[in-house]
Amino acid sequence: MASLRTTRRDSRLLRYLILGTWALVCLVPVAWFLSIGLRPRVEIITPRPIYWPTFSLDAWHMIWEDWPMARYLRNSVAAIFGSVLIDLVLAIPAAYSLARYQYRGRDDIAFYILSTRMMAPAIVAIPIFFLFRSLGLLDTVWALMIVYAAINLSLVTWIIRSYMLDIPKELEDAARTDGASDLRILWEVIVPAIRPGIITASVIAMIFAINEFLFTLLIASTPNAYTMSVALANFTGGSDGVIYNAIALVAFLAFLPVFLVVLLIQRHLSRGLTMGAVKG
Amino acid sequence: MTESPVPAGAERSAPARPAQGRYRRRSRRLRVLFPYLLVAPAVIYLLLITLYPGIFALVQSFHAVKFGPWTYVGLANYERLLADPQFWGALWNTFVIGAISLALQCVIALALAYHAYRDPWVRGWRIIFLVPMLFMPSAVAFLFKLAFLDARVVSDILIRLGLIEQNLSIQSSVWMSRAVLILADVWQWTPFLFIIFVAALQGQDEEIEEAARLDGASWFQVFWNVSLPLMRPVIAVALTLRAIDITTMFANVFIITKGGPAFGTETISYFVYRTGFKFFNFGYASAASVVMLVLTIVIAQTVVKRAFRSARS
Incomplete structure:
Protein backbone atom coordinates (compact mmCIF):
# COMPACT_ATOMS: atom_id res chain seq x y z
CA MET A 1 0.00 0.00 0.00
CA ALA A 2 2.74 2.39 1.02
CA SER A 3 4.70 1.73 -2.15
CA LEU A 4 1.61 2.34 -4.25
CA ARG A 5 1.17 5.73 -2.63
CA THR A 6 4.77 6.78 -3.25
CA THR A 7 4.64 5.81 -6.91
CA ARG A 8 1.47 7.79 -7.24
CA ARG A 9 3.15 10.82 -5.65
CA ASP A 10 6.19 10.31 -7.87
CA SER A 11 4.05 10.24 -10.97
CA ARG A 12 2.28 13.40 -9.89
CA LEU A 13 5.66 15.06 -9.36
CA LEU A 14 6.78 13.96 -12.80
CA ARG A 15 3.57 15.24 -14.30
CA TYR A 16 3.97 18.71 -12.82
CA LEU A 17 7.63 18.73 -13.74
CA ILE A 18 6.78 18.10 -17.39
CA LEU A 19 3.82 20.44 -17.59
CA GLY A 20 5.63 23.13 -15.59
CA THR A 21 8.69 22.94 -17.83
CA TRP A 22 6.62 23.44 -20.95
CA ALA A 23 4.74 26.30 -19.31
CA LEU A 24 8.11 28.00 -18.76
CA VAL A 25 9.11 27.26 -22.33
CA CYS A 26 5.93 29.03 -23.44
CA LEU A 27 6.04 32.00 -21.09
CA VAL A 28 9.71 32.90 -20.62
CA PRO A 29 10.29 33.95 -24.26
CA VAL A 30 7.05 35.92 -24.15
CA ALA A 31 8.07 37.74 -20.97
CA TRP A 32 11.49 38.45 -22.45
CA PHE A 33 9.89 39.79 -25.64
CA LEU A 34 7.70 42.07 -23.56
CA SER A 35 10.83 43.38 -21.85
CA ILE A 36 12.22 44.11 -25.32
CA GLY A 37 9.16 46.19 -26.10
CA LEU A 38 9.57 48.21 -22.92
CA ARG A 39 13.27 49.08 -23.16
CA PRO A 40 15.18 51.75 -25.10
CA ARG A 41 16.54 50.73 -28.46
CA VAL A 42 20.18 51.00 -27.37
CA GLU A 43 19.70 48.20 -24.88
CA ILE A 44 18.46 45.61 -27.36
CA ILE A 45 21.48 44.62 -29.42
CA THR A 46 24.51 44.86 -27.19
CA PRO A 47 27.82 42.96 -26.95
CA ARG A 48 26.40 41.11 -23.95
CA PRO A 49 22.64 40.75 -23.61
CA ILE A 50 21.02 42.93 -20.93
CA TYR A 51 18.56 41.01 -18.80
CA TRP A 52 17.44 43.87 -16.52
CA PRO A 53 16.88 46.79 -18.87
CA THR A 54 15.81 50.33 -18.03
CA PHE A 55 12.09 50.79 -18.43
CA SER A 56 11.18 53.00 -21.36
CA LEU A 57 8.14 53.81 -23.44
CA ASP A 58 10.23 54.89 -26.44
CA ALA A 59 8.73 52.21 -28.64
CA TRP A 60 5.19 53.15 -27.67
CA HIS A 61 5.74 56.77 -28.73
CA MET A 62 7.58 55.68 -31.83
CA ILE A 63 4.88 53.44 -33.24
CA TRP A 64 2.23 56.13 -32.92
CA GLU A 65 4.32 59.18 -33.84
CA ASP A 66 6.94 57.98 -36.35
CA MET B 1 -28.30 8.12 -51.50
CA THR B 2 -31.51 9.48 -53.01
CA GLU B 3 -31.41 11.55 -56.17
CA SER B 4 -34.01 14.17 -55.40
CA PRO B 5 -32.98 16.81 -52.92
CA VAL B 6 -35.63 16.26 -50.33
CA PRO B 7 -34.96 18.26 -47.24
CA ALA B 8 -35.28 16.39 -44.01
CA GLY B 9 -38.88 16.18 -42.98
CA ALA B 10 -40.24 17.62 -46.21
CA GLU B 11 -41.87 14.33 -47.20
CA ARG B 12 -44.62 14.82 -44.74
CA SER B 13 -45.44 18.42 -45.50
CA ALA B 14 -45.13 18.28 -49.30
CA PRO B 15 -48.47 16.61 -50.10
CA ALA B 16 -50.29 19.21 -48.07
CA ARG B 17 -49.34 21.95 -50.52
CA PRO B 18 -51.82 23.20 -53.11
CA ALA B 19 -51.57 21.05 -56.24
CA GLN B 20 -51.69 23.69 -58.95
CA GLY B 21 -50.00 22.38 -62.09
CA ARG B 22 -47.66 25.13 -63.24
CA TYR B 23 -46.79 26.31 -59.78
CA ARG B 24 -45.87 22.84 -58.74
CA ARG B 25 -43.72 22.15 -61.76
CA ARG B 26 -41.73 25.31 -61.33
CA SER B 27 -41.32 24.75 -57.64
CA ARG B 28 -40.23 21.18 -58.29
CA ARG B 29 -37.45 22.30 -60.57
CA LEU B 30 -36.54 24.97 -58.09
CA ARG B 31 -36.42 22.39 -55.37
CA VAL B 32 -34.01 20.21 -57.34
CA LEU B 33 -31.79 23.19 -57.97
CA PHE B 34 -32.17 24.76 -54.56
CA PRO B 35 -29.25 23.05 -52.75
CA TYR B 36 -26.99 23.81 -55.71
CA LEU B 37 -28.02 27.45 -55.62
CA LEU B 38 -27.17 27.60 -51.94
CA VAL B 39 -23.69 26.22 -52.39
CA ALA B 40 -22.94 27.94 -55.71
CA PRO B 41 -21.75 31.35 -54.48
CA ALA B 42 -19.12 29.82 -52.22
CA VAL B 43 -17.93 27.43 -54.93
CA ILE B 44 -17.76 30.17 -57.57
CA TYR B 45 -15.81 32.40 -55.22
CA LEU B 46 -13.30 29.63 -54.54
CA LEU B 47 -13.04 28.68 -58.21
CA LEU B 48 -12.21 32.28 -59.07
CA ILE B 49 -9.46 32.33 -56.52
CA THR B 50 -8.05 28.83 -57.19
CA LEU B 51 -9.00 27.63 -60.68
CA TYR B 52 -8.31 30.95 -62.37
CA PRO B 53 -4.82 31.22 -60.83
CA GLY B 54 -4.18 27.58 -61.69
CA ILE B 55 -4.93 28.18 -65.38
CA PHE B 56 -3.08 31.47 -65.36
CA ALA B 57 0.02 29.84 -63.86
CA LEU B 58 -0.19 26.99 -66.38
CA VAL B 59 -0.33 29.39 -69.34
CA GLN B 60 2.36 31.64 -67.91
CA SER B 61 4.64 28.67 -67.28
CA PHE B 62 4.98 28.16 -71.07
CA HIS B 63 6.22 31.71 -71.48
CA ALA B 64 9.25 33.76 -70.64
CA VAL B 65 7.97 36.76 -68.73
CA LYS B 66 10.30 39.54 -67.82
CA PHE B 67 8.59 42.90 -67.28
CA GLY B 68 7.50 43.27 -70.90
CA PRO B 69 5.51 40.99 -73.22
CA TRP B 70 5.22 37.24 -72.84
CA THR B 71 7.19 35.14 -75.31
CA TYR B 72 6.21 31.54 -75.86
CA VAL B 73 9.02 29.17 -74.92
CA GLY B 74 7.26 25.80 -74.79
CA LEU B 75 8.50 23.49 -72.09
CA ALA B 76 11.77 25.36 -71.57
CA ASN B 77 10.80 26.54 -68.08
CA TYR B 78 10.00 22.99 -67.00
CA GLU B 79 13.20 21.60 -68.46
CA ARG B 80 15.21 24.20 -66.62
CA LEU B 81 13.24 23.64 -63.42
CA LEU B 82 13.78 19.90 -63.34
CA ALA B 83 17.51 20.44 -63.84
CA ASP B 84 17.70 23.20 -61.23
CA PRO B 85 19.51 22.03 -58.09
CA GLN B 86 17.97 24.94 -56.17
CA PHE B 87 14.46 23.70 -56.93
CA TRP B 88 15.26 20.17 -55.78
CA GLY B 89 17.10 21.65 -52.82
CA ALA B 90 14.01 23.65 -51.88
CA LEU B 91 11.83 20.54 -52.06
CA TRP B 92 14.31 18.66 -49.88
CA ASN B 93 14.59 21.52 -47.35
CA THR B 94 10.83 21.78 -47.10
CA PHE B 95 10.62 18.07 -46.47
CA VAL B 96 13.44 17.89 -43.92
CA ILE B 97 12.39 20.94 -41.92
CA GLY B 98 8.73 19.94 -42.08
CA ALA B 99 9.24 16.29 -41.11
CA ILE B 100 11.50 16.98 -38.13
CA SER B 101 9.32 19.81 -36.92
CA LEU B 102 6.11 17.80 -37.26
CA ALA B 103 7.56 14.76 -35.50
CA LEU B 104 8.78 16.86 -32.57
CA GLN B 105 5.47 18.68 -32.23
CA CYS B 106 3.49 15.47 -32.31
CA VAL B 107 5.58 13.75 -29.64
CA ILE B 108 5.63 16.80 -27.34
CA ALA B 109 1.92 17.46 -27.76
CA LEU B 110 1.03 13.83 -27.05
CA ALA B 111 3.21 13.76 -23.94
CA LEU B 112 1.73 17.01 -22.67
CA ALA B 113 -1.82 15.97 -23.45
CA TYR B 114 -1.32 12.62 -21.70
CA HIS B 115 -0.16 14.39 -18.54
CA ALA B 116 -2.66 17.23 -18.68
CA TYR B 117 -6.01 15.76 -19.58
CA ARG B 118 -6.77 14.19 -16.17
CA ASP B 119 -5.18 17.04 -14.27
CA PRO B 120 -7.56 19.21 -12.22
CA TRP B 121 -5.94 22.33 -13.69
CA VAL B 122 -6.26 21.26 -17.30
CA ARG B 123 -8.00 24.51 -18.25
CA GLY B 124 -5.15 26.53 -16.82
CA TRP B 125 -2.53 24.50 -18.67
CA ARG B 126 -4.48 24.91 -21.87
CA ILE B 127 -4.54 28.68 -21.56
CA ILE B 128 -0.82 28.88 -20.79
CA PHE B 129 0.17 26.54 -23.61
CA LEU B 130 -2.03 28.45 -26.05
CA VAL B 131 -0.10 31.69 -25.68
CA PRO B 132 2.62 31.14 -28.34
CA MET B 133 0.02 30.19 -30.93
CA LEU B 134 -1.80 33.48 -30.61
CA PHE B 135 1.11 35.68 -31.63
CA MET B 136 1.41 36.64 -35.27
CA PRO B 137 3.88 34.30 -37.01
CA SER B 138 5.83 37.30 -38.24
CA ALA B 139 6.24 38.47 -34.62
CA VAL B 140 7.39 35.02 -33.54
CA ALA B 141 9.88 35.01 -36.39
CA PHE B 142 11.35 38.28 -35.12
CA LEU B 143 11.43 36.93 -31.57
CA PHE B 144 13.52 33.98 -32.70
CA LYS B 145 15.70 36.09 -34.96
CA LEU B 146 16.49 38.38 -32.06
CA ALA B 147 17.06 35.63 -29.51
CA PHE B 148 19.23 33.43 -31.71
CA LEU B 149 20.91 35.79 -34.15
CA ASP B 150 20.86 39.49 -33.39
CA ALA B 151 21.01 39.71 -29.60
CA ARG B 152 22.56 36.23 -29.16
CA VAL B 153 20.63 35.68 -25.96
CA VAL B 154 20.53 31.94 -26.49
CA SER B 155 24.29 31.75 -26.98
CA ASP B 156 24.80 33.89 -23.88
CA ILE B 157 22.64 31.64 -21.73
CA LEU B 158 24.36 28.50 -22.99
CA ILE B 159 27.76 30.06 -22.25
CA ARG B 160 26.66 31.00 -18.73
CA LEU B 161 25.51 27.42 -18.20
CA GLY B 162 28.93 26.27 -19.33
CA LEU B 163 27.54 24.26 -22.24
CA ILE B 164 29.47 26.06 -24.97
CA GLU B 165 32.64 28.15 -25.09
CA GLN B 166 31.71 30.95 -27.44
CA ASN B 167 28.76 32.33 -29.41
CA LEU B 168 27.07 29.92 -31.79
CA SER B 169 27.75 30.80 -35.40
CA ILE B 170 24.25 30.04 -36.60
CA GLN B 171 24.29 32.05 -39.79
CA SER B 172 27.15 30.05 -41.26
CA SER B 173 25.72 26.64 -40.45
CA VAL B 174 22.93 25.12 -42.53
CA TRP B 175 21.82 22.76 -39.82
CA MET B 176 21.81 25.37 -37.08
CA SER B 177 19.76 27.68 -39.29
CA ARG B 178 17.33 24.87 -39.98
CA ALA B 179 17.21 24.17 -36.25
CA VAL B 180 16.13 27.75 -35.55
CA LEU B 181 13.29 27.45 -38.08
CA ILE B 182 12.28 24.12 -36.57
CA LEU B 183 12.36 25.46 -33.00
CA ALA B 184 10.29 28.49 -33.96
CA ASP B 185 7.66 26.27 -35.55
CA VAL B 186 7.64 23.79 -32.66
CA TRP B 187 7.36 26.59 -30.10
CA GLN B 188 4.47 28.29 -31.83
CA TRP B 189 2.45 25.35 -33.10
CA THR B 190 2.78 22.51 -30.58
CA PRO B 191 -0.26 24.06 -28.81
CA PHE B 192 -2.35 23.45 -31.93
CA LEU B 193 -1.84 19.70 -31.62
CA PHE B 194 -2.02 19.81 -27.82
CA ILE B 195 -5.46 21.45 -27.80
CA ILE B 196 -6.82 18.90 -30.23
CA PHE B 197 -5.27 15.89 -28.46
CA VAL B 198 -6.54 16.97 -25.06
CA ALA B 199 -10.05 17.39 -26.44
CA ALA B 200 -9.88 13.94 -27.99
CA LEU B 201 -8.66 12.36 -24.74
CA GLN B 202 -11.31 14.12 -22.68
CA GLY B 203 -13.99 13.14 -25.14
CA GLN B 204 -13.36 9.43 -24.99
CA ASP B 205 -15.47 6.97 -23.09
CA GLU B 206 -14.32 6.82 -19.48
CA GLU B 207 -15.80 3.36 -19.01
CA ILE B 208 -13.30 1.82 -21.39
CA GLU B 209 -10.47 3.41 -19.42
CA GLU B 210 -11.88 2.25 -16.12
CA ALA B 211 -12.37 -1.29 -17.37
CA ALA B 212 -8.72 -1.42 -18.39
CA ARG B 213 -7.68 0.09 -15.06
CA LEU B 214 -9.64 -2.55 -13.16
CA ASP B 215 -7.78 -5.21 -15.12
CA GLY B 216 -4.62 -3.85 -13.53
CA ALA B 217 -3.27 -1.78 -16.42
CA SER B 218 -1.21 1.30 -15.54
CA TRP B 219 -2.25 4.72 -16.78
CA PHE B 220 0.47 4.60 -19.38
CA GLN B 221 -0.64 1.19 -20.61
CA VAL B 222 -4.19 2.45 -20.88
CA PHE B 223 -2.98 5.43 -22.84
CA TRP B 224 -0.74 3.43 -25.13
CA ASN B 225 -2.99 0.44 -25.77
CA VAL B 226 -6.47 1.94 -25.52
CA SER B 227 -6.54 5.72 -25.90
CA LEU B 228 -3.93 6.11 -28.61
CA PRO B 229 -5.49 3.65 -31.07
CA LEU B 230 -8.88 5.30 -30.51
CA MET B 231 -7.32 8.68 -31.23
CA ARG B 232 -5.77 7.66 -34.51
CA PRO B 233 -8.30 9.42 -36.78
CA VAL B 234 -8.01 12.61 -34.74
CA ILE B 235 -4.23 12.49 -34.87
CA ALA B 236 -4.40 11.97 -38.62
CA VAL B 237 -6.55 15.06 -39.17
CA ALA B 238 -4.50 17.22 -36.85
CA LEU B 239 -1.18 16.18 -38.39
CA THR B 240 -2.54 16.63 -41.91
CA LEU B 241 -3.60 20.20 -41.20
CA ARG B 242 -0.29 20.94 -39.51
CA ALA B 243 1.67 19.37 -42.38
CA ILE B 244 -0.14 21.61 -44.86
CA ASP B 245 0.87 24.72 -42.95
CA ILE B 246 4.46 23.61 -42.39
CA THR B 247 5.08 22.84 -46.05
CA THR B 248 3.81 26.27 -47.00
CA MET B 249 6.03 27.96 -44.39
CA PHE B 250 7.07 31.38 -45.58
CA ALA B 251 7.14 34.15 -42.96
CA ASN B 252 9.80 32.49 -40.82
CA VAL B 253 12.12 31.88 -43.75
CA PHE B 254 11.55 35.38 -45.08
CA ILE B 255 12.32 37.01 -41.74
CA ILE B 256 14.85 34.74 -40.03
CA THR B 257 17.10 33.17 -42.65
CA LYS B 258 16.18 34.54 -46.11
CA GLY B 259 16.80 31.00 -47.32
CA GLY B 260 20.47 31.00 -46.36
CA PRO B 261 23.13 29.96 -45.78
CA ALA B 262 23.84 28.56 -49.24
CA PHE B 263 20.09 28.06 -49.90
CA GLY B 264 20.09 25.51 -47.07
CA THR B 265 16.84 26.77 -45.56
CA GLU B 266 15.06 27.83 -48.74
CA THR B 267 11.60 26.25 -48.71
CA ILE B 268 9.53 25.75 -51.82
CA SER B 269 7.35 28.78 -51.05
CA TYR B 270 10.42 30.96 -50.67
CA PHE B 271 11.84 29.58 -53.91
CA VAL B 272 8.71 30.69 -55.81
CA TYR B 273 8.79 34.08 -54.10
CA ARG B 274 12.48 34.61 -54.88
CA THR B 275 12.33 33.61 -58.55
CA GLY B 276 9.08 35.50 -59.08
CA PHE B 277 9.26 38.63 -57.03
CA LYS B 278 12.98 39.12 -56.51
CA PHE B 279 14.26 38.15 -59.96
CA PHE B 280 10.95 38.88 -61.76
CA ASN B 281 11.24 35.55 -63.55
CA PHE B 282 7.48 35.01 -63.51
CA GLY B 283 7.26 32.30 -66.16
CA TYR B 284 9.83 30.21 -64.33
CA ALA B 285 8.20 30.75 -60.96
CA SER B 286 4.84 29.77 -62.46
CA ALA B 287 6.31 26.49 -63.67
CA ALA B 288 7.37 25.78 -60.08
CA SER B 289 3.86 26.73 -58.91
CA VAL B 290 2.29 24.28 -61.36
CA VAL B 291 4.53 21.47 -60.15
CA MET B 292 3.54 22.32 -56.57
CA LEU B 293 -0.11 22.40 -57.55
CA VAL B 294 0.08 18.92 -59.07
CA LEU B 295 1.80 17.62 -55.93
CA THR B 296 -0.88 19.27 -53.79
CA ILE B 297 -3.73 17.70 -55.75
CA VAL B 298 -2.16 14.25 -55.55
CA ILE B 299 -1.65 14.55 -51.80
CA ALA B 300 -5.13 16.01 -51.31
CA GLN B 301 -6.82 13.19 -53.18
CA THR B 302 -5.00 10.51 -51.19
CA VAL B 303 -3.88 11.47 -47.70
CA VAL B 304 -6.20 14.33 -46.82
CA LYS B 305 -9.37 12.75 -48.15
CA ARG B 306 -8.72 9.60 -46.16
CA ALA B 307 -7.84 11.49 -42.98
CA PHE B 308 -11.05 13.52 -42.98
CA ARG B 309 -13.23 10.63 -43.98
CA SER B 310 -12.07 8.41 -41.14
CA ALA B 311 -12.39 11.22 -38.60
CA ARG B 312 -16.03 11.80 -39.43
CA SER B 313 -17.16 8.20 -39.05
Missing part, protein backbone atom coordinates in the same frame (compact mmCIF):
# COMPACT_ATOMS: atom_id res chain seq x y z
CA TRP A 67 4.84 55.31 -38.01
CA PRO A 68 1.21 55.41 -39.15
CA MET A 69 0.25 52.76 -36.62
CA ALA A 70 -3.34 53.96 -36.44
CA ARG A 71 -3.68 53.36 -40.15
CA TYR A 72 -2.12 49.88 -39.97
CA LEU A 73 -4.56 49.06 -37.21
CA ARG A 74 -7.49 50.39 -39.24
CA ASN A 75 -6.37 48.42 -42.30
CA SER A 76 -6.07 45.22 -40.28
CA VAL A 77 -9.46 45.64 -38.66
CA ALA A 78 -11.22 46.53 -41.93
CA ALA A 79 -9.65 43.69 -43.90
CA ILE A 80 -10.30 41.15 -41.18
CA PHE A 81 -13.89 42.03 -40.38
CA GLY A 82 -14.73 42.50 -44.04
CA SER A 83 -13.32 39.10 -44.91
CA VAL A 84 -15.14 37.34 -42.09
CA LEU A 85 -18.38 38.96 -43.19
CA ILE A 86 -17.89 37.76 -46.78
CA ASP A 87 -17.12 34.29 -45.44
CA LEU A 88 -20.28 34.11 -43.34
CA VAL A 89 -22.53 35.31 -46.16
CA LEU A 90 -21.11 32.65 -48.49
CA ALA A 91 -20.55 29.86 -45.99
CA ILE A 92 -23.85 29.71 -44.11
CA PRO A 93 -25.99 28.81 -47.15
CA ALA A 94 -23.26 26.55 -48.51
CA ALA A 95 -22.92 24.71 -45.21
CA TYR A 96 -26.70 24.34 -45.00
CA SER A 97 -26.80 22.84 -48.45
CA LEU A 98 -23.98 20.41 -47.63
CA ALA A 99 -25.41 19.44 -44.25
CA ARG A 100 -29.12 19.10 -44.98
CA TYR A 101 -29.73 18.02 -48.57
CA GLN A 102 -28.99 14.86 -50.51
CA TYR A 103 -27.93 15.50 -54.07
CA ARG A 104 -25.55 14.33 -56.71
CA GLY A 105 -21.98 15.62 -56.34
CA ARG A 106 -22.50 16.88 -52.81
CA ASP A 107 -19.55 15.06 -51.28
CA ASP A 108 -17.27 16.12 -54.12
CA ILE A 109 -18.28 19.73 -53.65
CA ALA A 110 -17.63 19.46 -49.92
CA PHE A 111 -14.21 18.01 -50.56
CA TYR A 112 -13.38 20.59 -53.19
CA ILE A 113 -14.13 23.32 -50.66
CA LEU A 114 -11.93 21.57 -48.10
CA SER A 115 -9.11 21.10 -50.58
CA THR A 116 -8.73 24.83 -51.19
CA ARG A 117 -7.35 24.96 -47.66
CA MET A 118 -4.36 23.02 -48.95
CA MET A 119 -3.35 25.45 -51.65
CA ALA A 120 0.04 26.89 -50.80
CA PRO A 121 -0.21 30.68 -50.97
CA ALA A 122 2.92 30.64 -53.12
CA ILE A 123 1.08 28.69 -55.85
CA VAL A 124 -1.58 31.31 -56.38
CA ALA A 125 0.50 34.32 -55.35
CA ILE A 126 1.74 35.25 -58.81
CA PRO A 127 -1.59 34.96 -60.68
CA ILE A 128 -3.40 36.78 -57.89
CA PHE A 129 -0.80 39.51 -58.03
CA PHE A 130 -1.35 39.93 -61.79
CA LEU A 131 -5.12 39.76 -61.37
CA PHE A 132 -5.21 42.49 -58.77
CA ARG A 133 -2.79 44.60 -60.75
CA SER A 134 -5.02 44.50 -63.81
CA LEU A 135 -8.05 45.32 -61.66
CA GLY A 136 -6.19 48.22 -60.08
CA LEU A 137 -6.68 46.70 -56.65
CA LEU A 138 -3.03 46.38 -55.68
CA ASP A 139 -2.22 48.17 -52.50
CA THR A 140 -5.82 48.38 -51.31
CA VAL A 141 -7.60 46.96 -48.32
CA TRP A 142 -10.26 45.55 -50.68
CA ALA A 143 -7.75 43.16 -52.20
CA LEU A 144 -6.71 41.95 -48.75
CA MET A 145 -10.35 41.43 -47.81
CA ILE A 146 -10.99 39.31 -50.92
CA VAL A 147 -7.88 37.19 -50.35
CA TYR A 148 -8.45 36.64 -46.62
CA ALA A 149 -12.03 35.63 -47.32
CA ALA A 150 -10.84 33.08 -49.87
CA ILE A 151 -8.23 31.65 -47.52
CA ASN A 152 -10.76 31.12 -44.73
CA LEU A 153 -13.87 30.16 -46.67
CA SER A 154 -13.14 26.43 -46.58
CA LEU A 155 -12.58 26.48 -42.86
CA VAL A 156 -15.66 28.55 -42.07
CA THR A 157 -17.88 26.37 -44.27
CA TRP A 158 -16.65 23.12 -42.73
CA ILE A 159 -16.93 24.32 -39.15
CA ILE A 160 -20.46 25.63 -39.64
CA ARG A 161 -21.47 22.48 -41.50
CA SER A 162 -20.24 20.37 -38.61
CA TYR A 163 -22.42 22.30 -36.16
CA MET A 164 -25.43 22.07 -38.48
CA LEU A 165 -25.07 18.29 -38.64
CA ASP A 166 -25.59 18.21 -34.86
CA ILE A 167 -28.96 19.94 -34.91
CA PRO A 168 -31.81 17.49 -34.41
CA LYS A 169 -34.01 17.35 -37.47
CA GLU A 170 -37.17 17.66 -35.38
CA LEU A 171 -36.33 21.29 -34.86
CA GLU A 172 -36.75 22.00 -38.56
CA ASP A 173 -39.69 19.67 -38.99
CA ALA A 174 -41.75 21.68 -36.59
CA ALA A 175 -41.10 24.88 -38.52
CA ARG A 176 -41.68 23.15 -41.84
CA THR A 177 -45.10 21.85 -40.91
CA ASP A 178 -45.95 25.41 -40.01
CA GLY A 179 -45.29 26.19 -43.69
CA ALA A 180 -42.02 28.08 -43.37
CA SER A 181 -39.82 28.13 -46.47
CA ASP A 182 -36.36 26.60 -46.44
CA LEU A 183 -34.63 29.96 -46.43
CA ARG A 184 -36.72 31.16 -43.52
CA ILE A 185 -35.95 27.99 -41.62
CA LEU A 186 -32.25 28.52 -42.26
CA TRP A 187 -32.40 32.09 -41.03
CA GLU A 188 -34.83 31.76 -38.15
CA VAL A 189 -34.23 28.25 -36.83
CA ILE A 190 -30.79 27.02 -37.88
CA VAL A 191 -28.68 30.14 -37.58
CA PRO A 192 -29.74 30.94 -34.00
CA ALA A 193 -29.24 27.30 -33.01
CA ILE A 194 -25.64 27.16 -34.25
CA ARG A 195 -24.53 30.53 -32.92
CA PRO A 196 -21.53 28.97 -31.07
CA GLY A 197 -20.40 27.40 -34.32
CA ILE A 198 -20.65 30.68 -36.19
CA ILE A 199 -18.71 32.50 -33.49
CA THR A 200 -16.04 29.81 -33.38
CA ALA A 201 -15.63 29.86 -37.14
CA SER A 202 -15.40 33.66 -37.15
CA VAL A 203 -12.77 33.75 -34.42
CA ILE A 204 -10.58 31.17 -36.11
CA ALA A 205 -10.94 32.89 -39.47
CA MET A 206 -9.97 36.12 -37.73
CA ILE A 207 -6.80 34.58 -36.32
CA PHE A 208 -5.72 33.25 -39.70
CA ALA A 209 -6.45 36.61 -41.31
CA ILE A 210 -4.32 38.46 -38.76
CA ASN A 211 -1.51 35.99 -39.32
CA GLU A 212 -1.56 36.12 -43.12
CA PHE A 213 1.79 37.26 -44.40
CA LEU A 214 2.77 36.30 -47.95
CA PHE A 215 -0.22 37.74 -49.81
CA THR A 216 -0.23 40.86 -47.72
CA LEU A 217 3.44 41.34 -48.44
CA LEU A 218 2.80 41.11 -52.20
CA ILE A 219 -0.46 43.03 -52.37
CA ALA A 220 0.41 45.83 -49.97
CA SER A 221 3.48 47.54 -51.30
CA THR A 222 3.10 50.85 -49.44
CA PRO A 223 1.78 51.77 -45.98
CA ASN A 224 -1.54 52.42 -47.74
CA ALA A 225 -2.63 48.85 -47.18
CA TYR A 226 -0.09 47.53 -44.67
CA THR A 227 -1.56 45.40 -41.93
CA MET A 228 0.04 44.83 -38.56
CA SER A 229 1.53 41.53 -39.66
CA VAL A 230 3.42 43.02 -42.59
CA ALA A 231 4.09 46.38 -40.97
CA LEU A 232 6.31 44.47 -38.56
CA ALA A 233 8.63 43.45 -41.36
CA ASN A 234 9.07 47.11 -42.25
CA PHE A 235 10.10 48.41 -38.88
CA THR A 236 13.64 49.03 -39.89
CA GLY A 237 15.79 52.09 -40.09
CA GLY A 238 18.93 53.71 -38.78
CA SER A 239 22.23 52.01 -38.25
CA ASP A 240 20.92 49.21 -36.07
CA GLY A 241 18.57 47.81 -38.69
CA VAL A 242 15.45 46.21 -37.30
CA ILE A 243 13.61 48.21 -34.63
CA TYR A 244 12.87 45.35 -32.27
CA ASN A 245 11.21 47.21 -29.43
CA ALA A 246 8.53 48.58 -31.78
CA ILE A 247 8.01 45.11 -33.24
CA ALA A 248 7.59 43.58 -29.80
CA LEU A 249 5.04 46.16 -28.74
CA VAL A 250 2.98 45.75 -31.91
CA ALA A 251 3.12 41.99 -31.43
CA PHE A 252 1.53 42.39 -27.99
CA LEU A 253 -0.95 44.91 -29.29
CA ALA A 254 -2.20 42.31 -31.79
CA PHE A 255 -1.95 39.47 -29.28
CA LEU A 256 -4.21 40.89 -26.56
CA PRO A 257 -7.54 41.07 -28.42
CA VAL A 258 -6.92 37.65 -29.99
CA PHE A 259 -6.18 36.16 -26.58
CA LEU A 260 -9.33 37.60 -25.04
CA VAL A 261 -11.56 36.41 -27.85
CA VAL A 262 -10.04 32.93 -27.79
CA LEU A 263 -10.74 32.67 -24.05
CA LEU A 264 -14.41 33.12 -24.90
CA ILE A 265 -14.53 30.23 -27.35
CA GLN A 266 -12.16 27.95 -25.44
CA ARG A 267 -14.55 25.01 -25.35
CA HIS A 268 -15.03 25.07 -29.10
CA LEU A 269 -11.41 25.61 -30.02
CA SER A 270 -10.38 22.05 -30.82
CA ARG A 271 -13.43 21.57 -32.99
CA GLY A 272 -12.75 24.78 -34.84
CA LEU A 273 -9.08 24.07 -35.38
CA THR A 274 -9.83 20.72 -37.00
CA MET A 275 -12.50 22.26 -39.24
CA GLY A 276 -15.18 20.40 -37.36
CA ALA A 277 -13.62 16.97 -37.64
CA VAL A 278 -13.05 16.62 -33.89
CA LYS A 279 -15.79 17.33 -31.42
CA GLY A 280 -14.29 18.86 -28.31
